[in-house]
Amino acid sequence: MSKSLVIVESPTKTRTLKKYLGPDFDVAATIGHIKDLPAKELGISIEEGFKPTYDIIHGKEKVVRALKKAAANRQDIYLASDPDREGEAIAWHTAEVLKKKGRRFHRVLFHELTENAIRTAMASPQDLDPNKFESQQARRILDRLVGYQISPVLWKKVKRGLSAGRVQSVAVRIICEREREIQAFKPEEYWSITATLEGEVPPPFSAKLAKKDGKKFRIPDQKIADAVLADLNRADFIVEKVVKRTQHRKPLAPFTTSKLQQEAIRKLGFSARKTMTVAQQLYEGLDIGPGEPVGLITYMRTDSTRIAQEAVDEARRLIHEQFGPAYVPPRPNAFRNKKKVQDAHEAIRPTSVFRHPKDLDHYLSKDQSALYDLIWKRFVACQMKPAVFDQTSITIAAGPYALQASGSVMRFAGFMALYISSNEDTNGASPGKQALPPLTEGMPLQCHKLDPKQHFTQPPPRFSEASLVKELEENGIGRPSTYATILSTIREKGYVQLEKGYFKPTELGLIVNDLLIKGFPDIVNVDFTARLEDSLDNIEEGKMDSKTVLERFYRAFKKNLDRAEQHMESVKGEGLSVGLECPKCHRPLKVKIGKNGPFLACSGYPSCTFTQNYTRDEKGRIVPTPTQQDIDSGQTCDKCGSPMVQKQGPFGPFLACSAYPSCKNTRSLNGTAAPEPTGVKCPETGCTGELVRRRTKRGKPFYGCSRYPSCTFAIWDKPVDRSCPKCGASFLVVRTSKKQGTVLKCLQKSCMFREALPDDEDSVT
Numbered sequence: 119m120s121k122s123l124v125i126v127e128s129p130t131k132t133r134t135l136k137k138y139l140g141p142d143f144d145v146a147a148t149i150g151h152i153k154d155l156p157a158k159e160l161g162i163s164i165e166e167g168f169k170p171t172y173d174i175i176h177g178k179e180k181v182v183r184a185l186k187k188a189a190a191n192r193q194d195i196y197l198a199s200d201p202d203r204e205g206e207a208i209a210w211h212t213a214e215v216l217k218k219k220g221r222r223f224h225r226v227l228f229h230e231l232t233e234n235a236i237r238t239a240m241a242s243p244q245d246l247d248p249n250k251f252e253s254q255q256a257r258r259i260l261d262r263l264v265g266y267q268i269s270p271v272l273w274k275k276v277k278r279g280l281s282a283g284r285v286q287s288v289a290v291r292i293i294c295e296r297e298r299e300i301q302a303f304k305p306e307e308y309w310s311i312t313a314t315l316e317g318e319v320p321p322p323f324s325a326k327l328a329k330k331d332g333k334k335f336r337i338p339d340q341k342i343a344d345a346v347l348a349d350l351n352r353a354d355f356i357v358e359k360v361v362k363r364t365q366h367r368k369p370l371a372p373f374t375t376s377k378l379q380q381e382a383i384r385k386l387g388f389s390a391r392k393t394m395t396v397a398q399q400l401y402e403g404l405d406i407g408p409g410e411p412v413g414l415i416t417y418m419r420t421d422s423t424r425i426a427q428e429a430v431d432e433a434r435r436l437i438h439e440q441f442g443p444a445y446v447p448p449r450p451n452a453f454r455n456k457k458k459v460q461d462a463h464e465a466i467r468p469t470s471v472f473r474h475p476k477d478l479d480h481y482l483s484k485d486q487s488a489l490y491d492l493i494w495k496r497f498v499a500c501q502m503k504p505a506v507f508d509q510t511s512i513t514i515a516a517g518p519y520a521l522q523a524s525g526s527v528m529r530f531a532g533f534m535a536l537y538i539s540s541n542e543d544t545n546g547a548s549p550g551k552q553a554l555p556p557l558t559e560g561m562p563l564q565c566h567k568l569d570p571k572q573h574f575t576q577p578p579p580r581f582s583e584a585s586l587v588k589e590l591e592e593n594g595i596g597r598p599s600t601y602a603t604i605l606s607t608i609r610e611k612g613y614v615q616l617e618k619g620y621f622k623p624t625e626l627g628l629i630v631n632d633l634l635i636k637g638f639p640d641i642v643n644v645d646f647t648a649r650l651e652d653s654l655d656n657i658e659e660g661k662m663d664s665k666t667v668l669e670r671f672y673r674a675f676k677k678n679l680d681r682a683e684q685h686m687e688s689v690k691g692e693g694l695s696v697g698l699e700c701p702k703c704h705r706p707l708k709v710k711i712g713k714n715g716p717f718l719a720c721s722g723y724p725s726c727t728f729t730q731n732y733t734r735d736e737k738g739r740i741v742p743t744p745t746q747q748d749i750d751s752g753q754t755c756d757k758c759g760s761p762m763v764q765k766q767g768p769f770g771p772f773l774a775c776s777a778y779p780s781c782k783n784t785r786s787l788n789g790t791a792a793p794e795p796t797g798v799k800c801p802e803t804g805c806t807g808e809l810v811r812r813r814t815k816r817g818k819p820f821y822g823c824s825r826y827p828s829c830t831f832a833i834w835d836k837p838v839d840r841s842c843p844k845c846g847a848s849f850l851v852v853r854t855s856k857k858q859g860t861v862l863k864c865l866q867k868s869c870m871f872r873e874a875l876p877d878d879e880d881s882v883t
Contacts, residue, residue: 122194124226124240125185125212127205128843131231134403134411135198138233139240146188148199149844150873152178153211155258157859157874160266168259168668172211177861177872182215189216194224196243201227201463202419202599203254203658210251230469231403231413253658256667260284260650263672264641271637271682276630276689277711281611284641284650285596287634289604290613291642292589293581294623294631301738303577309337311346313521314567315355315514317555322566324552325514325523335519343570346519353517355563361511365526366504369533371423371453372465372497375598376591378418381496383584384540386488389797390583390602394418395841396489397466406473406481413469414478415493419599420463421591423453425500429467433501436471441535447503467497499537506530510554514563525554580620594648606838625716625734629689629709637682640674693719696740702728709740714765714772714784718742727778731765757783796821798837798849805829809837809849838862844871 124135124145132145139145153172155161163169174182189195197212199205206225213223224243228236261284268282311327327346329335337343373381375394382393397418403411430450438446453465468490475491482490509526528534581589587601596604608614613627623631631642640646650671656662687694693708700707700720707718707730718740720728731743753762753773760777762785773785794811800823807825814820822832835851842850842864852875854860864871 120192122196123189123192124196124198127199127208128398128402130399130402130843131198131228134231134413135236137411138236143196144188146185148185148208148212149178149181149871151175151204151208151211152182152185152215154874155262160262162259162262164672167665168672170255170259174215175874176859177870177874180870185212185216189218189221193220194222196224196226196240197246198226198228198239200419201229201417203250203257204599206247206250207254207258209246213246228413228417229463230416231401232469233412235413235469249660250658252664253654256657256664257654259668260671263675267675267679268634268638268641268682271679271686272630272633274683274688274690275633275686277626280626280630282630282634282638282641283607285600285647286604286607286611286613287631287642288595288644288647289586289590290608290623290627290631291635292586292593292595292644293608293614293621294628296578296581297623297628298738300577300580301736305574305576307339308573308575309340309343310571310573311337311343311350312569312571313350313355313514313516313565314569315523315563315565317357317557317561317563319555321553321555323523323525323554325512325521327519328522329520331518332520340572343572347568347570350516350519350565350568353519355514355516355521355565357512357557357559357561357563358515358520359511359513360557360559363509363511364529365507365509367507367532367534368504369451369499369502369537370496370539372425372467372500373493374421374423374465375419376421376587376601378466378493379587379601380584381492381540382489383582383587385492386485388485388489389839390587390605392485392839393489394602395839396485397493398843399486399841400490400493404481404486406478414473414490415469416465416467417463418466420466421598422455422463423465424455425453425467425497426464429464429471429497430501433471433498436498437502441502444530445502445532445535447501451501453500465497466493468494471498495537496539499533502533502536503530505532505534512554512557516565523552523554525552527553580617580622582620583616586621593644594651595644597651610836626711629694629711629716633686633689637686638675638678640678693721698740698742700726700728702726707742753785755781755783757781795824796837797839800825800829800831801848802829802831805831809833811836833865835863835865842866842869842871845869 121142121144124139124143126132126135126145126147127150129147129149132147135145152175154175155170156173157176161171163171195216197209199208199212209225223246225246226239226243228239264282264284269280272280272282313325313327314322315325316322327335337346378397379390379393382388383390388396397415400415401413401418403413405411406414434446434450471494475487475494478490479487506529507526508529510524512523514521514523579585583605586605590596590601590604609616612624613630614621614623634642653662653667657664657667689709689711693710696707696709696718698707698718699705700722703720703722703726705720705722705726708721709716710719711717716732718730718732720726732740733743735741754760755762755775755777758775758777758781760775760781762773763776765772765774775781775783796809796811798809800807800809802823805823805825807823807829809821810824811819812822820832820834821837823829833851835853837849837851840850840862841848845864845866845868847864847866847869850862850864852860853863860875862873862875
């Protein structure tokens with residue numbers, strides 16, 4: 119009897135599977151997708167009902183040959199790519215490549231890589247799922263239509279190299295709209311008054327002014343604050359009401375993908391992409407002893423809070439053993455899924471709670487250990503009893519005014535003995551820290567101090583990675599597998615930047631966002647995008663036909679596309695009006711975009727060649743920066759001999775020929791420009807630096823160690839904070855060539871990993 123072949127996505131999984139499958143099975147890996155739409159053309163026949171054309175991804179020919187060789191004359195092939203839409207597409211494409219008369223294909227879904235789960239899945243294989251494949255294919259087609267047909271419009275109207283994405287552009291819009299909310303915000307003054315009071319026995323406590331004549335009371339300015347203080351100084355303070363109650367604070371549900379990303383960002387300082395990379399490693403299997411590779415967590419792409427009964431039973435047993443019977447609820451805690459949740463997978467949990475984080479520290483990296491600890495604690499805590507607090511609320515009368523004080527004391531720690539979530543993700547009120555003395559209604563109080571404070575209302579905050587993931591999830595934008603890529607893509611495209619951990623749109627991002635809203639209102643509409651995500655879910659569930667969804671989308675999209683090609687404002691041509699006039703000829707100034715970024719230019723060009731850089735003030739208004747174009751640098755142009763003048767670009771100062779536009783020669787003065795961080799650690803042994811973007815003296819970008827000159831490591835290709843799935847190298851690079859297109863590549867000479875990047879990275883998982 120010949121061996122059967124099991125095909126997975128990642129080479130890392132092969133060791134784990136070989137251990138448990140035994141000698142009757144061989145295991146091979148596709149190393150991600152092996153087929154995709156062609157890199158240099160649309161690849162979709164709209165006239166034939168949006169029929170796609172797939173090619174073997176460049177660089178994957180060797181992988182396909184290896185798969186065919188491994189398949190040889192085997193009759194049974196088990197397709198065990200990841201249990202999601204992307205994995206289903208990989209399974210279908212693998213079956214197409216290996217199709218042979220008499221050969222049988224079986225779909226196997228590994229939700230966790232443990233011996234029991236692997237044997238159970240292999241014993242009950244399924245058929246390939248046409249609905250799930252159609253859903254993935256429809257998403258890929260939508261992304262290609264948007265990416266390949268809007269991007270050329272942006273190249274024509276704004277700048278070559280720009281791109282639009284079906285989901286990424288909505289994320290940029292959300293960030294831009296929040297920025298404009300901040301710019302439009304007008305702070306309002308208000309005052310608070312806090313009294314320090316004492317009863318018959320210590321300790322003293324604080325109470326805040328809350329009401330006047332039984333109604334909520336707001337103090338708008340110092341004049342009214344002074345009048346209230348005068349009233350309170352004459353008033354008697356008496357306890358009016360004491361309310362004591364018991365508060366039960368329930369544990370949170372186990373992690374879904376988005377909640378794991380949010381918590382890892384806040385608690386561990388991971389990026390969303392780093393969280394998913396480390397989680398993938400924990401899922402695929404790690405050595406936790408001699409010859410013992412095992413998956414430590416369940417599949418990490420899920421929006422369900424469902425838990426298998428055996429996992430619940432195991433958690434309750436551990437809680438009983440480690441914390442005692444008082445911490446075990448009489449019935450298991452259950453968590454209701456939100457609407458529209460795909461319940462194919464469980465929540466993210468440890469494959470066995472008896473693999474305690476401390477016992478695995480020796481085998482895991484620092485990042486793996488930290489993330490596993492977070493997942494383990496959240497899951498175990500979800501099956502523990504609630505925390506119990508004794509909470510007291512006091513109302514104090516002072517003439518016509520009412521002050522309020524509250525305090526709470528933990529009576530039983532419950533789940534909080536193990537796990538407390540970050541502040542943004544709490545469930546119920548946080549316990550107060552103030553200790554209150556024994557107080558009874560009618561008791562007089564002594565006022566030691568009245569403390570008035572001036573405040574101003576604050577604008578809404580910018581989005582952090584965590585809060586943006588939460589916003590996308592709550593609005594139904596994207597799906598668990600796409601959040602990390604969305605956040606990375608919008609930064610890599612130059613539309614937003616992270617400042618002190620918060621997203622801020624760049625000038626380019628604001629310009630492109632405004633043009634897309636006018637030209638493609640549906641594409642960047644939050645509700646429209648969410649409804650489209652629902653349609654993709656319905657295709658997967660067999661409730662909708664993919665062709666109907668695509669036709670309905672493209673009908674409106676094509677009208678907008680045709681209109682935008684004709685009528686979208688051209689930053690390259692006329693420029694964008696800003697309501698400013700040229701200081702030389704008094705004609706309108708327009709915003710244009712050059713190779714050094716956006717700038718102001720006179721609409722009277724070529725008769726007037728005035729240009730000027732600009733910034734935006736806190737209200738978003740354009741503020742011209744002092745021009746340096748008339749400052750002679752003392753150097754001459756090496757092309758035409760004209761004087762070179764100094765200008766300022768996004769990468770620092772540079773020299774430009776004064777004979778522009780007849781001579782467009784420029785020269786970098788980038789020595790004073792701040793290097794741009796990439797978030798990728800320098801690979802040199804013992805080096806604590808990170809790779810930063812710099813420029814050569816001739817202006818060519820490269821990436822070198824931030825510890826230069828003590829470390830001279832440098833590369834030309836852009837590094838990406840994503841470990842190699844084949845050899846485990848700490849980062850990959852983006853490389854673009856005419857022959858290969860844009861690919862993710864490993865720099866290790868002995869490693870052949872290469873992955874084509876699609877036109878819209880929203881679809882990359």
